[in-house]
Amino acid sequence: MTESAQSLGIAMVGHAFMGAVHSHAWRNVHRFFDVPLTPRMVVLGGRDEQRAKEAADRFGWAAVETDWRELVRRDDVDLVDICTPGDTHAEIAIAALEAGKHVLCEKPLANTVAEAERMAEAAARAEARGVRSMVAFNYRRVPALSLARQLVAEGRLGELRHVRAVYLQDWLSDATAPMTWRLRKEQAGSGALGDIGAHIVDAAQFVTGEHITGVSGFVETFVPHRRGADGADEDVTVDDCAVFTGRLSSGAVATFEATRYALGRKNAMRIEVNGSRGSLAFDFESMNELWFYDGDEPGETAGFHRIVATEPQHPYVGAWWPPGHGLGYEHTFTHEIADLLRAIGEGTSPQPGFADGLRVQRVLAAVERSAAEGARWTQVDDMK
Amino acid sequence: MTESAQSLGIAMVGHAFMGAVHSHAWRNVHRFFDVPLTPRMVVLGGRDEQRAKEAADRFGWAAVETDWRELVRRDDVDLVDICTPGDTHAEIAIAALEAGKHVLCEKPLANTVAEAERMAEAAARAEARGVRSMVAFNYRRVPALSLARQLVAEGRLGELRHVRAVYLQDWLSDATAPMTWRLRKEQAGSGALGDIGAHIVDAAQFVTGEHITGVSGFVETFVPHRRGADGADEDVTVDDCAVFTGRLSSGAVATFEATRYALGRKNAMRIEVNGSRGSLAFDFESMNELWFYDGDEPGETAGFHRIVATEPQHPYVGAWWPPGHGLGYEHTFTHEIADLLRAIGEGTSPQPGFADGLRVQRVLAAVERSAAEGARWTQVDDMK
C-alpha cells in the first residue's frame, strides 16, 4: 500500500465459508502486498437482511444489500465478488460485467457448460472494455504449487509423462451426516466432481501448462439418501466421488479422483507430475512443502527434495514471514486478490480467467458424459 | 526346523533376479521358521550350462540341468520353482504338475488368459492328487500388507468404498536405456501392466478379500524404439504404463496405475483402502510401515497411525528380530516359501493358488481389451 494507492469499491455476494475467507483477504491484502488499488469493503449481499448484517459486522463490510441486482448497480462498487452456490454464478456475473464491474467468481464457474460459455463470452466482451474477470481457483496461489508451475515452465521436468491428481475428503464418510445444499444437483450442479474435482482439473492444467484433451471415468453415490433438517429423508442427487483417466495435450497420461469418502483424509488435494527430467509432488495437507526430484542430479545423492516453500524467493512468500514460518489456507485467497488487484491496476488480464473456468467445466462435463456412456473415451472439445 | 522334519527336494528353473531371491529363501527358510519340511536345493535349471553352473555354485544348488523336461522328471525333485519369463510358465508348470511335483510359479501366472486357464485346470487336477501349486505374489507376505488384510478381515474398515493402487518405477524414464526381453511382447506378454500391474491387482483383491469385476482404462508406450545389444533399434512391443479405473465385487471404486516412467519413484508399490470405519495406506518404499486410520477413535486424537510392523504379534515378524529392526525385500519370499512348505506339510491348499493367478490374468486382459476399445467398461468375467 502506498500513499498514492487509489481505492477500489468491493461488493461481495454470499457470506458462508467462502465469504468469510474472501472477506479476510479483502481486509488484509494491502497490509502485506504493494497493490496499486486499496480495496474498500463497501457492501455485502445476502438474501436474509438480519443474517447479512451480522456477517457484515463480523467480516467488516460497511453495508448490506438483500437484492444482488441492487448491489451490482451501485456506483460505489467497482468489483463484484461472487461467493454464492454455482447455480447463481452466471446470472450475477453476467449482470455485473455488463454493469462494468470487475468480477471475481468462486469455482466451479457454473453448473453447466452452457452457463459457463455465456459467462466466458460476457467476460470476453467486458475485457474489450477494460473490465476484468477471474475465477477463484485459489490453489494456484499456494506458494508451493505456484513454484511447481515455475519449475515446469522452466523445463526442469522435461517432457511430461504422468499426472496423478486426487482430492480426498471424508466429511460424508459417516452415512448419518445430514443433507446439505451441496448434495442437491439443482443447486450444486454436481457433487465431489464439481466441488473438488474442479480444483484438481484446474491444478493439473495450471501446473503442466497444458489442456486435458480426453477423459474416461465414472461416478458413484455411496449413500443415496440423507436426513434433512426437517427430519425427512431426501435423495442425494449428486455424485459422492468421481474417478477418471485422461490425456493432456502433450500426450501425458493422467489419473484423477475426487471423493468425500476417503476416511481420515481431511483435505488431501494432491498432485504429482513425472517428466523425463524431473518430478514434482504436492499434498495440501502439508501445504508449505513441494517435493521435487531432479533427474539431472547424480544418482548418489538424487532424491525427492522436501522444499519448504517459505523462502523469500518463493512465490508470494516475500510478503510474509521469515523462512520456516508456514502459511495457511487463507493466504491463497490473499494472494489471489493481490494478483487480481495488480491486473486491474495494470490493465492486464488476471489469471485464471473465465475461459479457464469454462475449460475446467468442459472437462467435468466430459467426465459426466463418459460416466453416462460406460466410461467410453470422451473428447473434451466436443463438450457442450 | 525340528529334528523330525522331513526334507523336500527342490528344483528351480531360471537364475536371474527372481532366481537369486528364491534361492535365498530356500536356503534360509528353515533357519527362521518351524516348517514341517526342510528344503533340499537339488537342481537348478538353465539353458546355458556354464552360466547355470556358476549360478548354482553361487546360490547353493547341488546340480544343474539344461533341459527343464529332464529336471521335471527327476525322482529327487518334489517341487519345481519356476522363475523364467512368462511365455514358458504354462508348459513347465503343467508338465511338473502332471509329473506329480508341487509347483511354485512366478507371476504373472502366464502371458495369456488361455494359458492361465490351462494352468489353473492342471492345478485343480493335481490338487485332487495332493499336489500343490502356488503363484508367487510375494507382496502378500510383506508383514504390513498381511496385517492390512487382517484388519480388513476383522471388519476394522467397515464397508469398503475406495481402493487406490499404484506401482511406480522409473527405470525406463531414460529414453536411452537399452532394449530388454521385458519390452518384447512375445516373451513378456505385456509391459508394466503384467509385470507390476499384476502385483497391485493381486494386492487389491488380497487386501480387500474381493474381486475386481470390471475395468476401464488405457495403456501407453512413451518410447517406441530402443537400442538393442546389437546396436540396432528395436520396436518396444509392450506398454510402458497402464492406467485404469475399476469396481470391486462390493461396489467399491478403485483406481490403478502401473508405470516405469515415474521418475524418482524406485519401487513405489502403494495401496490405500478407505472404508466406512477405517482406512489403510501402504507404500513399499517404506515397507515396514502400515498406516491405519481408525474411524472409531474420538476426533481429538484420531489420525493415521504409523504402525511400524515389526512387533512380534505382526504377521511373520516373530521369526525375525526385535521391534524396530526392519525387514527387507527378500523376506517376503522367505515368508511365501514358509507358507508353501506348511501347506504342503499339512496337506492344505497354499494361497494364492493358480486360480488366483488366473483371476489376476483376467483383470489384465480386461484392461487390454478396454484399452483397445476406447476405454469402454469391460467385465472381467467375460475375459478369455
Next chain:
Amino acid sequence: MTESAQSLGIAMVGHAFMGAVHSHAWRNVHRFFDVPLTPRMVVLGGRDEQRAKEAADRFGWAAVETDWRELVRRDDVDLVDICTPGDTHAEIAIAALEAGKHVLCEKPLANTVAEAERMAEAAARAEARGVRSMVAFNYRRVPALSLARQLVAEGRLGELRHVRAVYLQDWLSDATAPMTWRLRKEQAGSGALGDIGAHIVDAAQFVTGEHITGVSGFVETFVPHRRGADGADEDVTVDDCAVFTGRLSSGAVATFEATRYALGRKNAMRIEVNGSRGSLAFDFESMNELWFYDGDEPGETAGFHRIVATEPQHPYVGAWWPPGHGLGYEHTFTHEIADLLRAIGEGTSPQPGFADGLRVQRVLAAVERSAAEGARWTQVDDMK
C-alpha cells in the same frame, strides 16, 4: 464480536517483524473470535517518526508516537503491546503497568533475571489492581501444541520420563551473513539461547505442566566476527547455539538445543515427550500436525497417530476453516490475543504471565552459569 462488545485502546511499541505480526492479530482477532473487547488500534510507537508513520499506515494504526513515555500516558490507550528488543522491555512494561495499562510483552521477558524479577513484581502489584500482563510465548497457541498440553493434563501420557526439545534455524550458517542487533549482547541479551531457546524452555514447561529444576550445558559462537552495515567487522557478542540437559520437577530427563546453524532447518521448533502411557511429538515445520502414541492401544495397531490438528474440537480451530485447511504462523498470535482479551474481559489472569516469563529467564541464566562453570549442574532456583 457482538454488538455489545466494548472496545479496548491498543498501543504498540516497535514495528519490525513482531510488530507486523502483532498488528495483524489486533486487526483480525474479533473477526474470528467472540472476544468481549474489540481492539482499537490507537497508536504505534517508533523512534523515527517517518518510518513509524509508514508502518502505522501499512499496519492500520491510527496515530504514532516517537516517545514511548507519551504513548504509555495516553488516556485512549488501555493496553501496551511491547515488540521492541529485550533491553527495553523492563522500563516500558513497568511504566505501562504503573500507568494502569494492561501489557503484552514479547519474549524473552527481559535480558536479565534482575529485570525480569522487577517486571514480575510490577505485574503482581498491577494484578492486584486488575491490570493484566502476558508474555508472548506464541507457540503455546499452536493448536497442535495446545492439544499436546491437554493430552498431558488429561493423564494420557502417564508418568513423564523424557522431554527432548530443539529449536533449529540456519540463518547464520553462512559465515558471510551480515551483523545485526540480534548478535549484540547489550541489545539482545543473548543469542540463540534467549531468542529461540526461550521458546523451547517455555514449551517444555507448558506442555508438561512442570518446571525445569536444574540444567547443565554450554554455548558456542561459531563465527566470532561479522561485517556490519558500515563495512567494518564487528564482534559477535552472543552465543550462536546452546545445548543443555535438564531435569523437570517430576524427575523427567530433558535435553535442549537451540541453534541458528542447523543448515536446512528453517524453523524447526520441535518437542517430544515420552511418558509411561503415551508419547507426543511436534515439529513447527509441520505445525498443523501432532503425533501421539497411545500406549494403551493393542500392539497390533499401535503407532504414532498423525493428528491433523484442524478439527473443530481442537483448540482454537473452531474459529477458522473446515478440517484439513491448515493454519499458519500468524494464527498463533491471533489466538494469543484472543485469550488475552478474554482474560481482561473476564477479569482473570492471562497465561503465560510475567512470572512464567521470569521462570524461563531463570532457566536461561542457569544455562549461562553452567556454561561458564564447565557445564556444572546448576539449580534453576538459585538463579538471580
Next chain:
Amino acid sequence: MTESAQSLGIAMVGHAFMGAVHSHAWRNVHRFFDVPLTPRMVVLGGRDEQRAKEAADRFGWAAVETDWRELVRRDDVDLVDICTPGDTHAEIAIAALEAGKHVLCEKPLANTVAEAERMAEAAARAEARGVRSMVAFNYRRVPALSLARQLVAEGRLGELRHVRAVYLQDWLSDATAPMTWRLRKEQAGSGALGDIGAHIVDAAQFVTGEHITGVSGFVETFVPHRRGADGADEDVTVDDCAVFTGRLSSGAVATFEATRYALGRKNAMRIEVNGSRGSLAFDFESMNELWFYDGDEPGETAGFHRIVATEPQHPYVGAWWPPGHGLGYEHTFTHEIADLLRAIGEGTSPQPGFADGLRVQRVLAAVERSAAEGARWTQVDDMK
C-alpha cells in the same frame, strides 16, 4: 564366491539374538559378495550343550563346544566370533588372538576401559602377526549411513557445526517388564549407555571422521526394581537412560541421548549432522533413507533430499536387489562380515578395530564420570 576362493573356519561363541543374526551373515555372505574367503561354519560355543546343539542345528553350525577355551584352540578354526555378554569379551578375545585366530567381537568392546585397553593391546600385537580383529558396530554398514560417511569425507558438508544423535527404544517403558541380564551391572557393564549409547557414539565418530573430546551428562534409572524369573524383586543396577552433550575434535557441538523408555520408538537410532555446506539426517526406523541438504543448491529448489539408498552406486547395494527393493536389519551384519573377509583376504586392517572400540569405551566412561560428578565437563582422553 569364485571357484578359487579359499575357506575360513569360523567359530562363534553365544547363540542368542546376536548369534542368530551373525549366523545368518556367515551362511549367506558369499552368496552375494565376491569375498576372497568362504566361511565354513565349524563350531558353535555355548555352555549348555543341549541348547547349543539345538542352536547349531537351527543356525547351521557343524559342531558345538561347551568350553570356549577348547573352541579357541581348535585347528579347524581360523576366526572367533564373540556374541556373548560384555563381561566375557576380554578373556575370550585375548585368548583367541593369542591363539592366532582372527576375532570379530560384539559391541560394546568390553565392560570397562581397562578391559578394552588390554583387548586393544592384544589386537595390536596380533595385528603385527597378521591376525585381524574387528568390533561389530554394524550400523556403520547400513548403506545410508555408509553413504553419509562418504558425503562428509568428500567435503559435501563443509565445516561441521552440529551432531545430534539419539537412540530411542521403549522395551522398558512398561515398569512390569521382567528383569534380564541386561539390567545387571556385573554382566552388562551399563544399561542404555553401553548397549545403545555405544552405537551412537561410534556412529557420530564414524560419520564425522572425528573424535569426541569431552562430554557432560547424566544417567537415570526410572524403575529401580524389577521382578525376576524367580518371582522375587531384584535391583536394577544399570542406567535406564543417558543424556549428554559433547564436543568433537573439530569443535563441533554434539548432543546424545540413549534410552529404553521412549514409548513408541522401537529402534530409532538417529543421527543428524549440520555443516557449513550441507546437512545429513538418518533414522534407523527408515533405514533405507538418507536425508541430505545441499547448501550449494539455489534456494528456490533447496531442501532435504530423501535419498532412497538402494541404488547400485550406494555402498553395498550392488550386491543385492534393484533400486527401491529395501534392505533390512540383518544386511548390516552381512556387509560387516563381507568387509572383514576382504580385509583378512587382502591382509589389511578391518574397520572398526579394537582401538575404535576402546575409544567408544572411553567416551562412555567419561559420561559415567561426568554423571558421577554433577555433570562436570570431562575430557575423554583422561579416561581409564
